[in-house]
Amino acid sequence: MIKTPLKKSHRSPKTLIAFATMMFISFFFVTCLVFPKFEAPSIKLAILISFGLAVLFGGVSWLLDPGYIYKDSDLDFMTLLEQFEPNCLCPECEVIRTPRSRHCNICQRCVDRFDHHCPWINNCVGIRYSFWCLYFL
DSSP states (O other): OOOOOSSOOOOOTHHHHHHHHHHHHHHHHIIIIIGGGOOOHHHHHHHHHHHHHHHHHHHHHHHSOOOBOOOOTTSOHHHHHHHSOGGGEETTTTEEOOTTOEEETTTTEEETTOOEEETTTTEEEOTTTHHHHHHHO
16 A cells, blocks of 8 residues: 655656656667567557657646636635535635545645546546546556
8 A cells, every 4th residue: 555645745847757758768769679670660650659649648648637626716615614514625725525526635636536646647637537547558
């Protein structure tokens, strides 16, 4: 079981930079060591396409909004506490939570249909792009 860190973590573009660097280094070694051994251009094309799709889906997964729940500026949190059960509200974001939403301690936001905070894309996986994350994997 992986435990949550004892100190607060923050989103950082360093994760995406490290991932992209590893991808390009591995692609460089594939083109230098593996491509000369294959005669068929279809295998080379398949490797190029899979590399391009991995980079594309990784970037899209990192950039898109996973389904954050936004605060309505017209509603006061104290009014919401009077109208709703306290467990239906997020005290940190001051929003009305949906049944499967959860507050991410790394992003510091509530995500609708929260699945997990992915360390590879350094973003939450939520309702809006769980399929992008699956394509990336």
